[in-house]
Amino acid sequence: MNIRRANQIAKTLEQSVVAGEFRDGERLDELKLAEQFHVSRTPIREALQVLVTSGMAEQIPRRGVFIRQPGPVELMEMFETMAELEAVCVRLAATRMTDDDLDALAQANERCQQAINDDDPDRYYAENETFHQIIYRGSANRFLEKQARHLQSRLKAYRRIQLHFRGRLKQSMSEHSDILSALKAGDADRAAEVLRDHVAIQGEKFHQLVSSLNR
Amino acid sequence: MNIRRANQIAKTLEQSVVAGEFRDGERLDELKLAEQFHVSRTPIREALQVLVTSGMAEQIPRRGVFIRQPGPVELMEMFETMAELEAVCVRLAATRMTDDDLDALAQANERCQQAINDDDPDRYYAENETFHQIIYRGSANRFLEKQARHLQSRLKAYRRIQLHFRGRLKQSMSEHSDILSALKAGDADRAAEVLRDHVAIQGEKFHQLVSSLNR
DNA sequence: GTCAATCATCTTGTATACAAAAACTCTCCC
DNA sequence: GGGAGAGTTTTTGTATACAAGATGATTGAC
Numbered sequence: 001m002n003i004r005r006a007n008q009i010a011k012t013l014e015q016s017v018v019a020g021e022f023r024d025g026e027r028l029d030e031l032k033l034a035e036q037f038h039v040s041r042t043p044i045r046e047a048l049q050v051l052v053t054s055g056m057a058e059q060i061p062r063r064g065v066f067i068r069q070p071g072p073v074e075l076m077e078m079f080e081t082m083a084e085l086e087a088v089c090v091r092l093a094a095t096r097m098t099d100d101d102l103d104a105l106a107q108a109n110e111r112c113q114q115a116i117n118d119d120d121p122d123r124y125y126a127e128n129e130t131f132h133q134i135i136y137r138g139s140a141n142r143f144l145e146k147q148a149r150h151l152q153s154r155l156k157a158y159r160r161i162q163l164h165f166r167g168r169l170k171q172s173m174s175e176h177s178d179i180l181s182a183l184k185a186g187d188a189d190r191a192a193e194v195l196r197d198h199v200a201i202q203g204e205k206f207h208q209l210v211s212s213l214n215r
Numbered sequence: 216m217n218i219r220r221a222n223q224i225a226k227t228l229e230q231s232v233v234a235g236e237f238r239d240g241e242r243l244d245e246l247k248l249a250e251q252f253h254v255s256r257t258p259i260r261e262a263l264q265v266l267v268t269s270g271m272a273e274q275i276p277r278r279g280v281f282i283r284q285p286g287p288v289e290l291m292e293m294f295e296t297m298a299e300l301e302a303v304c305v306r307l308a309a310t311r312m313t314d315d316d317l318d319a320l321a322q323a324n325e326r327c328q329q330a331i332n333d334d335d336p337d338r339y340y341a342e343n344e345t346f347h348q349i350i351y352r353g354s355a356n357r358f359l360e361k362q363a364r365h366l367q368s369r370l371k372a373y374r375r376i377q378l379h380f381r382g383r384l385k386q387s388m389s390e391h392s393d394i395l396s397a398l399k400a401g402d403a404d405r406a407a408e409v410l411r412d413h414v415a416i417q418g419e420k421f422h423q424l425v426s427s428l429n430r
Numbered sequence: 431g432t433c434a435a436t437c438a439t440c441t442t443g444t445a446t447a448c449a450a451a452a453a454c455t456c457t458c459c460c
Numbered sequence: 461g462g463g464a465g466a467g468t469t470t471t472t473g474t475a476t477a478c479a480a481g482a483t484g485a486t487t488g489a490c
Binding site: 003004007042045046053059061077078084085088092141142143144 | 218219221222257260261264265268269274276277289292293295296299300303307356357358359362
Binding site for chain 3: 003040041043063
């Protein structure tokens with residue numbers, strides 16, 4: 001329990017940031033965090049370096065480390081990048097996935113549908129993540145897969161927002177099925193196109209929400 | 216000069232890693248580095264965290280931080296990812312670039328050609344980087360641009376290897392011109408295809424080299 | 431001679447100490 | 461009352477100290 005405390009702290013902090021527990025621009029007080037985690041400032045500072053390097057916080061010399069939550073513009077950019085990354089993954093996956101992979105994908109899709117039937121949004125989101133991760137894995141490119149997973153987790157909190165739009169879930173499921181059938185047919189281009197739009201629409205829904213809130 | 220020494224150290228170390236000054240698996244000795252940089256272990260350890268987080272090194276608890284140079288497989292994966300990322304950038308750029316951007320791109324291409332004429336490979340590589348960066352920028356997606364630049368710099372050392380192949384430089388230039396003309400014509404698909412192959416071939420050349428060395 | 435166990439040494443991880451810069455406060459002046 | 465400035469308090473950045481795990485060496489048993 002007392003090995004590499006700093007790493008655990010970094011993970012915990014990352015989760016807190018992703019979960020939106022900090023406001024944009026909020027300063028991370030080393031002393032407070034040290035007290036909170038019952039450690040000295042040293043492991044806290046190492047954890048903060050991790051946050052800064054992974055882009056979740058900004059460091060201003062002699063001033064401190066500040067949380068950097070992406071604004072609407074950056075979020076749109078991140079969603080667009082995610083959409084393109086996923087499109088790349090699925091295009092590669094179309095020619096590289098094994099039959100077992102395809103089965104696993106179909107099963108994940110089934111579980112998504114069941115979660116909707118049971119009206120269990122949390123489970124839906126978990127299974128939805130799995131569905132996409134199977135596609136990343138299907139690209140047979142570990143590096144690409146890692147990048148995709150990283151961005152996926154970074155956008156996790158914002159992806160839930162599409163929940164607020166009536167009918168989106170049903171449409172999302174239908175897109176999943178389209179992707180699956182395109183993959184089964186070996187139609188890389190169609191799979192890529194559907195998946196790209198499937199992800200990009202989340203960014204657009206988010207945009208709609210933000211601009212409706214601003215009005 | 217004595218503000219945030221740790222950051223400077225991190226940058227220096229990153230450059231050394233990218234430049235291939237460390238072997239794969241080499242342990243980064245905190246004491247030696249501390250002595251080398253004339254600081255205590257504290258800023259060194261913060262710098263090491265940065266290396267670990269950005270994936271250039273691996274940390275094994277209670278053992279130390281070890282350089283992780285990508286092997287042939289991972290390098291191929293990185294080149295493939297880079298190729299796809301660039302293809303995405305140029306496809307977006309095809310509809311988003313301004314005329315000024317296109318001019319800048321044409322100029323960068325000119326400078327590449329001149330560097331070849333002058334038989335100045337270093338300058339060629341610098342200008343080549345600029346050429347690609349203008350395309351990243353042209354995607355009008357700062358987040359994507361950042362990702363692309365990051366991967367570009369990570370692959371920097373390995374990209375030079377294509378130099379060893381006779382005629383590659385000339386072909387590379389011709390591909391640049393193709394991309395440029397496709398962009399001018401607004402042909403996103405062709406630009407994307409040419410650029411993808413343009414980058415992917417570097418990975419393949421690297422692969423050829425490695426397997427020829429293994430024989 | 432080989433292997434294992436114990437002991438010494440080295441290295442990491444964390445805590446604490448201290449210097450310097452930034453932020454804050456209080457006073458003084460207008 | 462408002463603002464400038466000196467002094468105080470915080471807070472960051474680095475150095476040092478110390479505890480505990482990992483490594484290596486020496487010794488002893490077989």
